Amino acid sequence: EDRAALMEAHRGGTMTLSAVSAAGTIDPMINYTAQFWQVFQLTYDGLLKFKQADRKEGFEIVPDLAEALPKPSEDGKTYVFTLRKGIKFSNGRALTAADVVASFQRIFKVNSPTSGSFYNNIVGADACIKDSASCTLEGGIEGDDAAGTVTFHLVEPDSEFFDKLAVPHATILPADTPAKDAGTEALPGTGAYVIASYDPNDKMVIKRNPEFKEWSVDAQPDGYPDEIVYRFGMTEEASINAIQNGQVDWMFDTPPADRLQELGTKYANQVHVNPLAAFWYVPMNTNLAPFDNVKVRQALNYAVDRDALVGLFGGDVLAQPVCQILPPDFPGHVDNCLYTEDPGPEWSAPDMEKAKALVEESGTAGQKVTVIAEDNATSRAIGTYIQSVLGDLGYDASVKAISPNIQFTYIQNTDNKVQLSVSQWYMDYPAASNFLNVLLSCASFTPGSDASINIAGYCNNDLDVKMKAAMAQSITDPDGANAEWAKIDTAFMEQAPLAPLFTPKNVDFTSSRVGNFIFSNQFRWVISQSWVK
Amino acid sequence: MTAHSQREPILQTQALTKHFTVGKTMWPGSGRTLYAVEDVTLAVYPGETLGLVGESGSGKSTLGRCLTRLYDITSGQLSFEGQDISTAGEGALKPTRRSMQMIFQDPSASLNPRRRVRDIIGEVLQVHRLRPTGEINARLGELMDLVGLRAEYLDRYPHEFSGGQRQRIGIARALAVEPKLIVADEPVSALDVSVQAQIVNLFSDLRQQLNLTYVFIAHDLAVVRQISTRVAVMYLGSIVELGEADALFSKPRHPYTHALISAIPQPKNRGRRERVLLTGEIPSPLDPPKGCKFSPRCPHATDRCRVERPVLQALDDERSVACHYPL
Amino acid sequence: MAFAMLQRLVQMVFVMFGISALVFLIFFATPGADPAARIAGRNAAQETVEAIRKDFGFDRPLPVQYGIMMKRLFVTQDLTSFVNRGLKVVPQVLSAAPITLSLVFGAAVLWVVGGITVGVIAAMMRGTVIDKGLMILALIGVSMPVFWFGEMMNLVSQSRFHDTWLFSWVPGLGYKPLLSDPWGWFKTLLIPWFTLAALYIGIYGRVLRANLVEAYQEDFIRTARAKGLGPMRVMLRHALRTSLIPFVTMFGLDFGVLVGGAALLTEVVFGLNGIGRLTYQALLNLDLPMILATVMYASFFVVVTNAVVDMVYVLIDPRVRG
Amino acid sequence: MNQSPSPLLLDVQGLSVSFATDRGRVRAIDDVSFQLREGEILSIVGESGSGKSVTLLSLLGLHDPQTTFVDGAVAFRGKHLLQMSEREMRRLRGKEIGLISQDPMTALTPVYTIGWQIAEQIRAHESISARAARKRSIELLGEVGLANPGEAVDRYPHQLSGGMRQRAVIAMALSCNPALLVADEPTTALDVTVQAQVLDLLLRLRKDFGSAIILITHDMGVVAEVADRVNVMYAGRIVERGTTEEVFSHPMHPYSWGLLASIPSLTGKRAERLPAIGGMPPTPESIPAGCGFAPRCRFARGECLSRPPLRRQGDQSALCVLQPSERDALRGSILTLEEPA
Amino acid sequence: MSDLSITAPVDEKDAPVGAKPARTGLSPWKRGWRIIRSDLSALVAASILLVIVAGSLAAPLYADYVSGTDPFRSNLSGKIKVDGKRVKIMQASTEGLGLGVTPIGPTWQAQYLLGADAQGRDVAARLLYGGRNSLLIAGAATLICLVLAALVGICAGFFGGITDMVLSRILDILWAFPVYLLAISLSIVLISQGITIGPFHITSGSLLLPIGIIGIIYVPYIARPIRGRVLTLKNSEFVLAAKGLGIPRWRILFHDILPNVTTTLIVYIPLMMALNIVTESALSFLSIGVQAPDASWGTIIQDGQTLLYTRPIVALAPGLSIVLTVLALNVLGDSVRDALDPRTKLR
Numbered sequence A: 001e002d003r004a005a006l007m008e009a010h011r012g013g014t015m016t017l018s019a020v021s022a023a024g025t026i027d028p029m030i031n032y033t034a035q036f037w038q039v040f041q042l043t044y045d046g047l048l049k050f051k052q053a054d055r056k057e058g059f060e061i062v063p064d065l066a067e068a069l070p071k072p073s074e075d076g077k078t079y080v081f082t083l084r085k086g087i088k089f090s091n092g093r094a095l096t097a098a099d100v101v102a103s104f105q106r107i108f109k110v111n112s113p114t115s116g117s118f119y120n121n122i123v124g125a126d127a128c129i130k131d132s133a134s135c136t137l138e139g140g141i142e143g144d145d146a147a148g149t150v151t152f153h154l155v156e157p158d159s160e161f162f163d164k165l166a167v168p169h170a171t172i173l174p175a176d177t178p179a180k181d182a183g184t185e186a187l188p189g190t191g192a193y194v195i196a197s198y199d200p201n202d203k204m205v206i207k208r209n210p211e212f213k214e215w216s217v218d219a220q221p222d223g224y225p226d227e228i229v230y231r232f233g234m235t236e237e238a239s240i241n242a243i244q245n246g247q248v249d250w251m252f253d254t255p256p257a258d259r260l261q262e263l264g265t266k267y268a269n270q271v272h273v274n275p276l277a278a279f280w281y282v283p284m285n286t287n288l289a290p291f292d293n294v295k296v297r298q299a300l301n302y303a304v305d306r307d308a309l310v311g312l313f314g315g316d317v318l319a320q321p322v323c324q325i326l327p328p329d330f331p332g333h334v335d336n337c338l339y340t341e342d343p344g345p346e347w348s349a350p351d352m353e354k355a356k357a358l359v360e361e362s363g364t365a366g367q368k369v370t371v372i373a374e375d376n377a378t379s380r381a382i383g384t385y386i387q388s389v390l391g392d393l394g395y396d397a398s399v400k401a402i403s404p405n406i407q408f409t410y411i412q413n414t415d416n417k418v419q420l421s422v423s424q425w426y427m428d429y430p431a432a433s434n435f436l437n438v439l440l441s442c443a444s445f446t447p448g449s450d451a452s453i454n455i456a457g458y459c460n461n462d463l464d465v466k467m468k469a470a471m472a473q474s475i476t477d478p479d480g481a482n483a484e485w486a487k488i489d490t491a492f493m494e495q496a497p498l499a500p501l502f503t504p505k506n507v508d509f510t511s512s513r514v515g516n517f518i519f520s521n522q523f524r525w526v527i528s529q530s531w532v533k
Numbered sequence B: 001m002t003a004h005s006q007r008e009p010i011l012q013t014q015a016l017t018k019h020f021t022v023g024k025t026m027w028p029g030s031g032r033t034l035y036a037v038e039d040v041t042l043a044v045y046p047g048e049t050l051g052l053v054g055e056s057g058s059g060k061s062t063l064g065r066c067l068t069r070l071y072d073i074t075s076g077q078l079s080f081e082g083q084d085i086s087t088a089g090e091g092a093l094k095p096t097r098r099s100m101q102m103i104f105q106d107p108s109a110s111l112n113p114r115r116r117v118r119d120i121i122g123e124v125l126q127v128h129r130l131r132p133t134g135e136i137n138a139r140l141g142e143l144m145d146l147v148g149l150r151a152e153y154l155d156r157y158p159h160e161f162s163g164g165q166r167q168r169i170g171i172a173r174a175l176a177v178e179p180k181l182i183v184a185d186e187p188v189s190a191l192d193v194s195v196q197a198q199i200v201n202l203f204s205d206l207r208q209q210l211n212l213t214y215v216f217i218a219h220d221l222a223v224v225r226q227i228s229t230r231v232a233v234m235y236l237g238s239i240v241e242l243g244e245a246d247a248l249f250s251k252p253r254h255p256y257t258h259a260l261i262s263a264i265p266q267p268k269n270r271g272r273r274e275r276v277l278l279t280g281e282i283p284s285p286l287d288p289p290k291g292c293k294f295s296p297r298c299p300h301a302t303d304r305c306r307v308e309r310p311v312l313q314a315l316d317d318e319r320s321v322a323c324h325y326p327l
Numbered sequence C: 001m002a003f004a005m006l007q008r009l010v011q012m013v014f015v016m017f018g019i020s021a022l023v024f025l026i027f028f029a030t031p032g033a034d035p036a037a038r039i040a041g042r043n044a045a046q047e048t049v050e051a052i053r054k055d056f057g058f059d060r061p062l063p064v065q066y067g068i069m070m071k072r073l074f075v076t077q078d079l080t081s082f083v084n085r086g087l088k089v090v091p092q093v094l095s096a097a098p099i100t101l102s103l104v105f106g107a108a109v110l111w112v113v114g115g116i117t118v119g120v121i122a123a124m125m126r127g128t129v130i131d132k133g134l135m136i137l138a139l140i141g142v143s144m145p146v147f148w149f150g151e152m153m154n155l156v157s158q159s160r161f162h163d164t165w166l167f168s169w170v171p172g173l174g175y176k177p178l179l180s181d182p183w184g185w186f187k188t189l190l191i192p193w194f195t196l197a198a199l200y201i202g203i204y205g206r207v208l209r210a211n212l213v214e215a216y217q218e219d220f221i222r223t224a225r226a227k228g229l230g231p232m233r234v235m236l237r238h239a240l241r242t243s244l245i246p247f248v249t250m251f252g253l254d255f256g257v258l259v260g261g262a263a264l265l266t267e268v269v270f271g272l273n274g275i276g277r278l279t280y281q282a283l284l285n286l287d288l289p290m291i292l293a294t295v296m297y298a299s300f301f302v303v304v305t306n307a308v309v310d311m312v313y314v315l316i317d318p319r320v321r322g
Numbered sequence D: 001m002n003q004s005p006s007p008l009l010l011d012v013q014g015l016s017v018s019f020a021t022d023r024g025r026v027r028a029i030d031d032v033s034f035q036l037r038e039g040e041i042l043s044i045v046g047e048s049g050s051g052k053s054v055t056l057l058s059l060l061g062l063h064d065p066q067t068t069f070v071d072g073a074v075a076f077r078g079k080h081l082l083q084m085s086e087r088e089m090r091r092l093r094g095k096e097i098g099l100i101s102q103d104p105m106t107a108l109t110p111v112y113t114i115g116w117q118i119a120e121q122i123r124a125h126e127s128i129s130a131r132a133a134r135k136r137s138i139e140l141l142g143e144v145g146l147a148n149p150g151e152a153v154d155r156y157p158h159q160l161s162g163g164m165r166q167r168a169v170i171a172m173a174l175s176c177n178p179a180l181l182v183a184d185e186p187t188t189a190l191d192v193t194v195q196a197q198v199l200d201l202l203l204r205l206r207k208d209f210g211s212a213i214i215l216i217t218h219d220m221g222v223v224a225e226v227a228d229r230v231n232v233m234y235a236g237r238i239v240e241r242g243t244t245e246e247v248f249s250h251p252m253h254p255y256s257w258g259l260l261a262s263i264p265s266l267t268g269k270r271a272e273r274l275p276a277i278g279g280m281p282p283t284p285e286s287i288p289a290g291c292g293f294a295p296r297c298r299f300a301r302g303e304c305l306s307r308p309p310l311r312r313q314g315d316q317s318a319l320c321v322l323q324p325s326e327r328d329a330l331r332g333s334i335l336t337l338e339e340p341a
Numbered sequence E: 001m002s003d004l005s006i007t008a009p010v011d012e013k014d015a016p017v018g019a020k021p022a023r024t025g026l027s028p029w030k031r032g033w034r035i036i037r038s039d040l041s042a043l044v045a046a047s048i049l050l051v052i053v054a055g056s057l058a059a060p061l062y063a064d065y066v067s068g069t070d071p072f073r074s075n076l077s078g079k080i081k082v083d084g085k086r087v088k089i090m091q092a093s094t095e096g097l098g099l100g101v102t103p104i105g106p107t108w109q110a111q112y113l114l115g116a117d118a119q120g121r122d123v124a125a126r127l128l129y130g131g132r133n134s135l136l137i138a139g140a141a142t143l144i145c146l147v148l149a150a151l152v153g154i155c156a157g158f159f160g161g162i163t164d165m166v167l168s169r170i171l172d173i174l175w176a177f178p179v180y181l182l183a184i185s186l187s188i189v190l191i192s193q194g195i196t197i198g199p200f201h202i203t204s205g206s207l208l209l210p211i212g213i214i215g216i217i218y219v220p221y222i223a224r225p226i227r228g229r230v231l232t233l234k235n236s237e238f239v240l241a242a243k244g245l246g247i248p249r250w251r252i253l254f255h256d257i258l259p260n261v262t263t264t265l266i267v268y269i270p271l272m273m274a275l276n277i278v279t280e281s282a283l284s285f286l287s288i289g290v291q292a293p294d295a296s297w298g299t300i301i302q303d304g305q306t307l308l309y310t311r312p313i314v315a316l317a318p319g320l321s322i323v324l325t326v327l328a329l330n331v332l333g334d335s336v337r338d339a340l341d342p343r344t345k346l347r
């Protein structure tokens, strides 16, 4: 069937989504949540975008407001984008190069969370970070309204530059958008839909953008439903009941563990299980005893029964044991498990004897160890299990659950002397560096700061150099670079600054009327491409 | 009785005044002044029993507590044995506390229910080091004997006694410090009719045995007359009449005293009622009348009474009255 | 009167200041609380964190920060959440308030009626099996942790017996606004009301019974009976009417703290996004502006209900009227 | 006394009351009998705990039926009160028998105006309009001598002084013109000057309304002032009864002697020491089987261990073993009697 | 009048009223104890408590000898014998999509009597261990609360003036702070970092933290009535009498005020215990009380919450234990109050 026919048949209706809570501001340059990034896909555009398509295809970057993916200049530091013509913001104004320049300035003016990590490579960004109010990005970005082009100058070549332009923080907004957090006021965008109203305690109403004309099915396809109502405040239990009764079409939150069985049997065809580019892991503080000893770190890796953890997460269907940093099916991933009963490509079973022997060698048994988990059912259960394993290894272990919002900053700060914790990492964009470089580079480790994502505090200069090289290589030779990344992954795992546990899968539970469920590995369910009619 | 003027008073007050602030909250300036005792000038001479009578709320207890410095005095002077104690601190008062004691109206409330009699009284002996530790027991026995209780009762708790017995314990405790002056605040009002007389007699006996001076507060005028040598009549915080007991009862000079005495039902008065029935209500001490405090109820009040407050003046050697027109 | 009002006002300001200062200090004593890092988000560059720290004024002395925050909370009312950037806290509190009010108000009606009924019946039947039974029931009500009782109610009404006639009417958890869906409002709140009220019916029933039995020893009850009044009249017009005075004080205090957020367990269990849950979430997230807003609101309510109780007191107890 | 005795109003025969306490059943009233004629003032005197209030409350059926056991016969105008149903009793209470409580401070419900409370009683027994009831309460308040009844009617109890409150209570008791007023220590909580006013009022009311009054007190002075006849209670029994004249001029029971003797006089010479009755009154649990007063009695003898006989002397009678012959002599050793006036 | 008394008063030496010789010197405490001992419902309540306490104390015995499992170790891959068959403790779903893993339910045999929780641990054994913590925390917190409240209340009431002013205002502030919110704020700070008092560091998982927190939050509720009581006592006649006798202030405080306040405090003990058990469970339920893997009834309810629809017994059993304990404590509290101090009311 072709798209037009489907459109004909299924266009219209109101789709109701539900989440336990809203995710804060709807300023696309500030919001940094998977929940709303999913929504921003249908309301905003950047120069580039991840393809609105199924599974791995979703990782593909396609031109959006730009006509095409530009080739970088020779030195890899300059990119020239040509803007599509005739695109209008939802407030009726036409999109120009000035809007693009202003939008990038705004990233710094509103202190976007990634302004320092994603966009600091643009020339002039340093000044903008120091003094955000008067940010010009002088010399970094030039717009030519007449030609409809925008030119970027980078400090260094960047293999992930396109990824960074494709995430919602690089959304293009009208030039006159105030340089402050928009909060609950929707900003005009270019997407197929607009956010008509937003009350974090009640609901978000998303309507069609009257100014929208489809220009790229890959980047910003027209959607099926006329209206999307996103309700906040229903508990997971309530949402499940509502979906079963057809009052709600989809819930954002993961269904609670004790309902999974019911869903999997009675509503099997409404449940969509899809892999995520993410992993749950246990970062071990390599600067604190006993985990400053590599043997201890390896011991834990050997001892953890990843099958048991998969059980805690909801069973084989919902998770897959891993003992590597890069998730399966991710660029750079090559099956290779060091810490299993008989090392090979796959994890098979824990090797308790080896683990105990390593602990014996390290002579650290009996020390006090505290696991810091997030205070939610899954993380707490995993923490409790890890504590149990540490106990088996001979440590005096305890577990502490901390409110999720705090836990993440708490475990990062070396001042808090966290020995090991339960954490998880979801990629921002599909690049091996988004795992390895972010989580384990020396630059990501800042002692005494609540923002120090290298939780293990592991700094290996050799590997740092190798990662830099791999990133440079990927500009020109992605496949070669990915092979490098696989080696780096293994090299890190030899030092075991962290213990990968499993890679989770996403469970989407939709009402019976939802059709055409498309799951992009990048931004998950593509809302606008499902219908309710 | 001898003429008092020739002897030094043991206790003397000069314009003693006590105000309370009621309804006070954490805010400065809130609350109203309650004039509990006003301008009381009084002398108590060694060996006498000064009766203090008046209706409920007239300030008898407050005056009694001021005299023993259980309350701080708002203004005026108070001296004991010639020594000014109006503003003395707890430390300076200690010797005075030994010489002057108070006995309370409610014998149950004035004994700590959680302590044995032995501890209640023994503590006094200890604190003031009145007896070496070894002799304390003997002394306790003596005291119990003095008030007519068996020494075995020392090991009991107050609730195991009857009202009369509790009052005896209270007396024994007061006597423990060997005081010279005892202020007794309605010591018999809470007792049964048939027991009252026992306690009144005990008071008389002790006075003779121990050479005590009493200030005896009561609202039962007959009891006061029985025990007192002199009587002061209080009305709304002030003394309105003061004089020799017998004389005051047989010939009251203040209209209020007159009405008070005539109002007491007496078996012996049966059939001979010549009551002065007062009308009206006792004014509130929060808002006392301007002139003579008795004027609103006084059958003889004139305009002068309503504006000018009479002071306590000696009519003769024996009698003082606060009235413009003494009877 | 004016003086009394002023007094209340000063007291309120004092209490609110005390609480906000307390919360403020607790917040900055908590590790992992660095608001700049949390606002900056995961994987933020140190420079961004610093920029935000400066931008939001987190590098200024605490008293200055406190002052700014109070100004933004009360004067400009544009204080925004640390966790959900851009979320204005004042409207949040205002939109959570009706939910809590609905919950507490309905429960209050239930518990006042229930408490009085239990208390009066037990006092009238003093010493009988009915009295004993009611008092045991009341004690059970007092003894059940409200969150557990709520969970059990959910278990029974949402799952186990949801298919039976008894609970088939029970809607899913969550709140339905009174104005747009009154019947839904009633249905969703009925079980939470009952859950919250169970504890208070127990407390109030017991206290009222004790007060009534005590009142029955009073002279004025004997006078009333000697007047030849019927037992119901003596109970309701004389004993109950006088015992109601302490009852009202208790009610005022309880109502105040519940509206102020003390109903959080009920709200959490029944998925009602009221003040309590908001405060709870804010505390868990260490969302200082939100905590400040909710706690200010709570203390405001507690002080206001106290003031109202004092006024009602004057209405129902002529003795304080003077 | 009256030539032709007025008809019998109340006849109490062998009234016994016991309580169930934690220490078992305790008898507070033992075989009490007395009569009251219309228009008469009978006074019951006795110490605290002698059972005065209990007697009276059991007459009115105001005791707690679960812990109190009442025995005996009480006839009010020929009707047997103890057999009456609660409903009949209620019709009697307040209408035929009015109660004046001991403590005016607590006897009124604090949250209603006194007018409301009086009107409530009137309307409980008569079907009249609220307005008429209010008018009647104003009249009543005027009759009991409140200065400004129209205003006082809207006052709350706490806004009145003790004397005013007691008068309000009396007005309430009078509101249905009861044939019998029971006053339980109506003046004990009052000051003497106010007490005098209230006693005066009671006497006046008897004259105006002709109600009979049972006046309970522990004050012999009050008895002497107002009562026609006196019952002296001790330890749950009436130990002596007679006209006021008789009891005061030649009391028969040693307890009465002690009671009269221990009252200090306001006039005449003061005694050095007051004659006192030694010992303490018993509590209901410790009342001896025989004569209740024996442990404190100077004249107690072996016979006192068993129940003493009722000795009569004209209308006057006493529960005592003492023979009439020895009585005067013994009495003389304790009590000097003044010549009756 | 020659001989004026019927009997001479000084010779009069009769026995105290109603006192039988055997009861000589019976202190008010002993009297109260006697009353409680004769109260049937108090006895029943006390026996229930005794059973619960004994059961909790026997927890290790149960775990070692009866259930034979370690209630603090995850047992995710274990198996046990039920009705002769070996079954997995965590049973993965096999139908449909095969989502979810369910722990074994009540087996009604020594092992896993009440089934397993989500970590595959024996719920029955955890219940007993949980009782230990719940009771310990409630008891210790009660002690702390009463000591602090007595201290504050007595200082405020007895010393008056500026001390009273300051303390009362602080109490005012805490009063307007809903208790649970106060507890949560304190917990979040303390649970994430522990606390250092002088040379002692209390680690964040320590039971001392919930004890301290629960002990503190109710202080205003007890301190206020204590202060009132002290104020009354301070103006009572026996304190005035002591003052008049020249007894030093501190002596009055210790001999006259303190013993009388103690009754009030004792009356609060069972009632506070009851309240604290509920509070502890609420905090643990919100996971800011006892820290995993340690158990308390509250944490077990929380564990059970995720299994509510499949294995309700995990939440039901600890809940019922709480209800029973609190009920018994309340009944006991009532009779203690009746026996010692009929006036005290815990709201």
Ligand SMILES: Nc1ncnc2c1ncn2[C@@H]1O[C@H](COP(=O)(O)OP(=O)(O)OP(=O)(O)O)[C@@H](O)[C@H]1O
Pocket: B020, B021, B022, B034, B035, B036, B054, B055, B056, B057, B058, B059, B060, B061, B062, B063, B219, B285
């Ligand atoms: N501590 C206090 N605070 C405020 N007012 C008080 C205080 N003590 C006494 N008063 C008031 O002072 C006045 C005098 O009281 P006081 O107790 O001295 O009277 P009294 O003559 O002893 O009365 P009574 O015969 O009833 O004992 C009364 O109006 C009383 O209300």
Ligand SMILES: Nc1ncnc2c1ncn2[C@@H]1O[C@H](COP(=O)(O)OP(=O)(O)OP(=O)(O)O)[C@@H](O)[C@H]1O
Pocket: D019, D020, D021, D028, D046, D047, D048, D049, D050, D051, D052, D053, D054, D055, D067, D218, D283, D284
């Ligand atoms: N409900 C009751 N239960 C047990 N004992 C009671 C009860 N009511 C009264 N008594 C006892 O009965 C005895 C007589 O009490 P009553 O009140 O009649 O004395 P009274 O003569 O009126 O004394 P008072 O002068 O103090 O009023 C007392 O010892 C009292 O303790």
Ligand SMILES: [Mg+2]
Pocket: B060, B061, B062, B105, B185, B186
């Ligand atoms: Mg007094």
Ligand SMILES: [Mg+2]
Pocket: D052, D053, D054, D102, D184, D185
């Ligand atoms: Mg009586």
Ligand code: NI
Pocket: B001, B002, B003, B004, B048, B229
């Ligand atoms: Ni003289």
